[in-house]
Amino acid sequence: MNNFTKIEEKWRNYWKEHNTFRAVNGSEKKPYYILVEFPYPSGSGLHVGHVRSYTAQDAIARMKRMQGYNVLFPMGWDAFGAPAEQYAIKNHIHPKDAVRENIKTFKGQMETLGFSFDWDREFSTTDPEYYKWTQWQFLQFYKHNMAYKEKVPVNWCPNCKTVLSNEDAAGGVCERCGSSVVQKEKSQWMLRMSDYAEDLLTGLDDTNFADRVKLGQINWIGKSTGVEVDIEIVGGGKFSIFTTCIETIYGITFFVIAPDGKLIKELMPRVKNKQEVMDYIEETKKKSNMDRTELNKGKTGCLVEGITAINPVNKKEVPIYLGDFVLGDYGTGAVMAVPSHDQRDFEYAQVHHIPMIQVIEGRSTETCAFEKQDYLNQGCKLINSGEFNGLTVEEAKEKITEKLVNEGIGRKVNNYKMRDWIFSRQRFWGEPIPMIDCPKCGWVPMNEEDLPLLLPDVAEYEPTENGESPLANIADWVNCKCPKCGHDAKRETDTMPNWAGSSWYFLRFMDPHNDHEFVSMDAMKYWNRVDWYNGGMEHTARHLLYARFWVQFLYNIGLVPHKEMIWTRVSHGMILGSNGEKMSKSKGNVVNPDDVVKEYGADALRIYEMFIGDYQQDASWSTDSLRGCKRFIDKVIRLKDKVVSGEEYTPSLENLIHKTIKKVENDLQSMAYNTAVSSLMILANAYEKQNQITKEDYHVLLTLLNPIAPHFTEELNEQLGYSPICESPWPKYDEAKTIDQEKEIAVQVNGKVRSTINIHISDEEEIIKNKALNDENVIRHINGKEIVKVIVIKGKIVNIVVK
């Protein structure tokens, strides 16, 4: 056994025995809540990428504790999901057993790495004591009319036999198995997330998320502002279109409606070319099965014969087309087409030989379509637009909208790309949705006191052929009584998506053992909110949006104290393999943290991952660099031989020590972990040059390094006779002592460095100037030239401008 292995174990035991990292609800100390995304405990164990973010947050947690905060730094398990289910099906065991094993592995690895989690608050989303409350919250959504069941075309993976969210089916490919996704109509539980689009947007102002995180949220919500206009159909009836470019309305030469929308179904009896239209609708359904990118090339569609509509501004009769570039579930499912000023409309018009009318001055039809955005800025004027001719685009936007609104056929509206959340999964290993289908009463929610609705304890189940959840085959479980009328009824067999449990786990950590509330209001008021949430870039869009939606809903029904419960969100870069590619078994570039700990120790791995580079940037693994960090540890250990008694800093080191305290403190707070480590290396190098250092010199180095490398620093600190660092205060720096009394600054002539001079902090500008002008090298460069200007930036630089 390595020496460091024993030492690391010793201190882990110490922390455990002394409950060093226990967070106390209601403590007098100031609360500080640091959160890392709880992992999905996969079979392959902890990834070195986990180690990066956990160490980063651990370092902050440890420093904050020393600074006197009551730190909540919890850990748990997001353990529902497909891999555990697949594994269980294959091995004929219950997924909870597979999960239990994996959690054990993960927890063991985390403990070995010395993360200061408060394990008393640990839970898994799969614990009935936890998912009881996930189910309870679903019932609140239902009771507030935020959950509904609807037949929707959904992404269907024929291989996994399950419905996928848009997010999981990105690019028309199943995220899990990679087979191509097809469209299928299915009755699904939905959450009315689109009602919250605006709130999710404005709520960002109450957060301190990193800009790129905010942008991710904004893009996902996808707001666009425009006008909805009612369009009369010749011979009766009407429909609406949505446009963000109302100023081009005089340029309409056709309308396009979605083949998958409701409108075409309504119009069907009046359609003359029924067969052609039906064929196109069918074709569209099949199309979404195929690779999308291939389809994006041509603008397909067909004329809807026998039906025309009226352009509301000039009363022109205009044909209606079907086109799959119009989506049934966005906007109104119908668009006005202005081929002269919109690229898609232009392409469609070309394919179907439809005329174009130019309504914005100064552009040929073709170019304008591709330069839609710039005409706004260039003050282009309208033409061919009746009473609006001569107005700028901006003016026309306003006036035309006003006219339509006044006539009662136009409305200013916002549209959002974000849709309602499809909340059903046809899977076994998820939270059962606590709803009962009664032949008399319809859908009836379970009584809250009957929760949790447990998953059945069976190890044998298969997905059904028709895509129902495996639960549908378990008659004992499905058949029940209606809670309202007592009639025989059936349970909902769909389960919740993975995102459900992770949408509120950070609240539960505030009060994890509460068995009569999901979290007490007192606990939430004490902890206030998550001060600092760290996770992967891949979760900054979806997971964060779901979690914020969930919290906003809870806020609106009075169950949480703030509309936003997460203050700062940061995302770390990935750890890539040494070849610069994502680590994967197939590429053979996976680094197992256990191996590294065994050979170099947890402290070396932790220092290395903090030193590896910009925290928010991806970084490639390098074992050579890791060795360098191990060497740094050895160097710090050797420094102990230089220690002599003394409760003061060595005077010649004092300045550097104060600077280093300031630097490490600021760097940890701003995620500049790499420079925190390097400043400690600089300090250690300075110590090494001394013949001797005081106990206090050494003590402060160990303390500053402790948040990143907690084990060996505690050991050396103990050998020195100090009480444990984890129970000691964070060192204080004296601002005055961080300032250099003497400094070497550069002297430039015409912007080029020609020499350096030594100045004292008290030197006045005149003195510095004279020192510079009298410098030998400087004289050589200014000799015989006229001095135009001398710029003295105190403490930084002198620049002499000569002609």
Add this chain to the structure above:
RNA sequence: GCGGGUAUGGCGAAAUUGGCAGACGCACUAGACUUAGGAUCUAGCGGGGCAACCCUUGCAGGUUCAACUCCUGUUACCCGCACCA
């Protein structure tokens, strides 16, 4: 197509936010101590030049006494969204 990010020695990266570019570490070279070195120590380490100096932060301009940093344009790579009206 839209949005975001990145670009600095052989490599990972720093740069007090406009003030000596390359801190710190890795790799490498030479030397010391060694039976030995994946240990330690000393020195060197962007390019050119004997030197004085010159060139150098993807590329091209601009602002400034001074630009890795600000502005304009441009290229390459990475990531997200993608027919969103």
